[in-house]
Amino acid sequence: MARAVPADPHDGEAVAKRIENRWALTMVGLVALLVAMVIFTGLHWATMPPSRVETINPSTLHVSGEFVESNLGSAVETDGSVTVRIVGQQYSFTPQCIVVPSRTPVTFRVTSADVIHGMLITGTNINSMVSPGYISTFKTRFEKPGDHLMPCHEFCGTGHEGMWANVKVVEPDAFARLVGPTRRASCDL
């Protein structure tokens, strides 16, 4: 098209080219900024950027394996870290009160026995879907003792609003006193 235009006293082609160049640079800059943000947050902020996909039969959680009732809650591993196992179901989390030590590596393992639930822990960046058939695994660390709420954040049915749990972060020595002979702990009544 541009070639068909006769000689232009205002030098339109050069003006258009300059503007195109500026826009191209702006767009490249925007894309570069967005990609850099993804990389920075992925490296420094998010607890779980890539998915850790693992499957499980949701109908037999209570029969065998790591999600049987007696194995839920916080488990102390030989390396001193803590594994927390939680089952979400209509309409509660089990255990209903989760206790973890501060300044200790904690691995969460969460799954659902029926429909899609979600969980987040207030005041932290822990936030995950809890899907039937899949185990959500993520690692974290609580720096300060304190109480947090852990609501289900995915509408799971008519009792959804009543589904939440408590997370109590306590000092490591207080946690050690809560751990029983089976090396499991929860603060359920």
Place this chain on the structure above:
Amino acid sequence: MSGPLLRNRWFVGSVGGTFLLLVFSVFVGFVWLPSAQDDSLFKGLLNSICSAAGVPRSWLGEASAPVTSPVKVSEVVMTPTTLDEPSSGGGVGRGATLALRCTMCHGLRGVSTSQTPTLAGQYASSLYKELRDFQSGARASAVMAPLVAELHDQDLRDLSAYYASLPRQQSPATQDLQSAPDIVATGAPMRNIPPCGSCHGRLTAKLGVPWLDPQPRDYLKTQLEAFAHGTRRNDTSAQMRNIARNMTTEEIDASVDYYSGTR
């Protein structure tokens, strides 16, 4: 066609740049960010690509073996198709014959006149689950245990089908949810209590959970308190204990009154 296009530097620059961005993004998403995680399953090129792409793997690593329960818990696996299998020559009729042993307590047609639960019109899934739990000892009862000890799985299925087929008795008071107390209709979300009706009928139902009205008042109250105190533990993954232990005495009474029709 390709000649003039490739000579156009805007075309080469934009398409080529987009392609390079794609290659770089794939590297970021499948290699760089996964490799920054400290799981061993993200280490190495193939590992990080597979894990980031969502290949199912075992993420726990080394962990202590599961702790098994010192007490008997329910091992009944309930799915929507659990009771679907064609009963081999059984069903409602066979269940009715087997039910002769139940009539002394649960009434001639499943309607109890004492403090035992009414079974007429109960969900088959709930009946089957409780029968299995009585048999395994997950739900303790000195009366029920010997009565179900000798029954086969097919017997339990037929009994459940029979009682589910009988007409449900409904007390007028519980016909509509308008008259229901708060604990039944809305629960107490601030204290971790979903409404009774969200699992036990009227609002919605949940597989393996019983329909509650009308049931004898004493029976309901005894069971609710047993859940609250943890003396009854055959609710799968503590789903009922979690709720009952948060209920106040007034809420227990209100729900029991509603579901019993104050019988």
